[in-house]
Amino acid sequence: MAHVxxxxxxxxxxxxxxxxxxxxxxxxxxxxxxRIIMKRSTEKFSGVPYLMSLFxxxxxxxYGLPFVSPNNTLLTVLASIGCALQAIYVLIFLIFAPKKExxxxxxxxxxxxxxxxxxxxxxVLTLHGDKRKLLCGLAFAITCIMMxxxxxxxxxxxxxxxxxxxxxxxxxxxxxxxxxxxxxxGLFGKxxxxxxxxxxxxxxxxxxxxxxxIYRDRKKKLDVEMEGSIETGLEKTQIxxxxxxxxxxx
Numbered sequence: 001m002a003h004v005x006x007x008x009x010x011x012x013x014x015x016x017x018x019x020x021x022x023x024x025x026x027x028x029x030x031x032x033x034x035r036i037i038m039k040r041s042t043e044k045f046s047g048v049p050y051l052m053s054l055f056x057x058x059x060x061x062x063y064g065l066p067f068v069s070p071n072n073t074l075l076t077v078l079a080s081i082g083c084a085l086q087a088i089y090v091l092i093f094l095i096f097a098p099k100k101e102x103x104x105x106x107x108x109x110x111x112x113x114x115x116x117x118x119x120x121x122x123x124v125l126t127l128h129g130d131k132r133k134l135l136c137g138l139a140f141a142i143t144c145i146m147m148x149x150x151x152x153x154x155x156x157x158x159x160x161x162x163x164x165x166x167x168x169x170x171x172x173x174x175x176x177x178x179x180x181x182x183x184x185x186g187l188f189g190k191x192x193x194x195x196x197x198x199x200x201x202x203x204x205x206x207x208x209x210x211x212x213x214i215y216r217d218r219k220k221k222l223d224v225e226m227e228g229s230i231e232t233g234l235e236k237t238q239i240x241x242x243x244x245x246x247x248x249x250x
Contacts, residue, residue, distance in 0.1 A: 011188035015074035018185050021178040022078040026053075026085045028171050033092050040096055047093040047105045049150050051112060054086035056143040058116045063140040063193065068123065069133055071189060075182075137193030144197035148179065148204050155204075155211060164215050167208060176205035 029050065036042055057079045063069050064076030090109060094102055119139050123132045154167050179201030186194030 007188055011071070011185060012074070014181055014185040014188060018178065018181040019074055019078045021174065021181050023081060025171075025174040025178045026082045028174055029089055033089055036092060036096050042093055042097045042101065045093075047090065047097065047101065048108065049147075050086055050089040050093065051105065051108050052143070052147045052150055054083065054090060054109075055112045055116070056140075056147040057082035057086055058112070059119070059136070059140040059143050062116075062120055062123075063136045067132075068136045069191070069193075072191070072194075074185075075194070133193075137191075141193045141197045145200055148175070148197065148201035152204070155208060158211050158215060162215055164212050167212065169209075169212055169216075172205055172208040172212060176202060176209060179205060 032045060036045065060079035061076050061083060064072040064074070064079060066073065069075075090105065094105055097105060119135065123135050127135060158164055158167050179198045183195055183198035183202055186192070186198060
């Protein structure tokens with residue numbers, strides 16, 4: 001009994017840590033959206049990652065409900081906060097995006113809400129017990145993997161450009177902390193629908209951190225080379241000016 005009690009405590013503890021890391025991760029895009037509001041333009045930013053995050057948060061919140069998956073209330077708490085934040089991000093994006101992008105985001109948003117509504121209604125009206133948990137768990141796991149898979153394009157860009165400029169270190173670290181914590185939470189709760197997608201997320205974030213370690217020196221080298229080029233250019237300009245002055249004096 002004591003062993004079971006310890007596992008329950010660890011399960012709850014990692015759930016709380018998961019909420020902290022998850023909220024920090026959800027707040028990370030605020031810098032981007034502050035820039036969008038100030039410039040009143042979405043520039044070249046894509047709204048799809050925030051739609052995918054909203055998609056995942058909806059299914060996460062649903063999966064954590066007691067009548068779907070017992071003992072996962074902490075997941076619902078985090079996902080509910082995430083839903084609110086992602087909905088705000090999507091709304092801001094819709095306000096400041098170009099007309100063509102607005103139609104695209106609106107279409108995706110309608111599709112996401114439609115899919116979630118259908119799955120939720122089917123799970124409540126036609127399924128019970130393990131079958132309900134299976135459907136909602138699969139939906140949660142798939143959307144989670146899709147969300148974590150979004151940075152793959154950024155990783156490809158880092159390898160091609162040999163620069164980590166477009167892959168912020170703290171964002172990658174936040175994803176690693178959050179996904180690893182939730183994977184451990186899933187292990188203590190013996191829940192494969194939480195374990196598998198978060199292990200994949202942790203692995204992808206780890207790969208991003210490795211890429212950052214490989215190419216960060218390259219970025220510093222490029223910065224130094226650029227500074228050196230500027231300095232050399234300035235020196236050359238000063239020498240030319242001096243020669244011109246000497247010629248003028250003679």
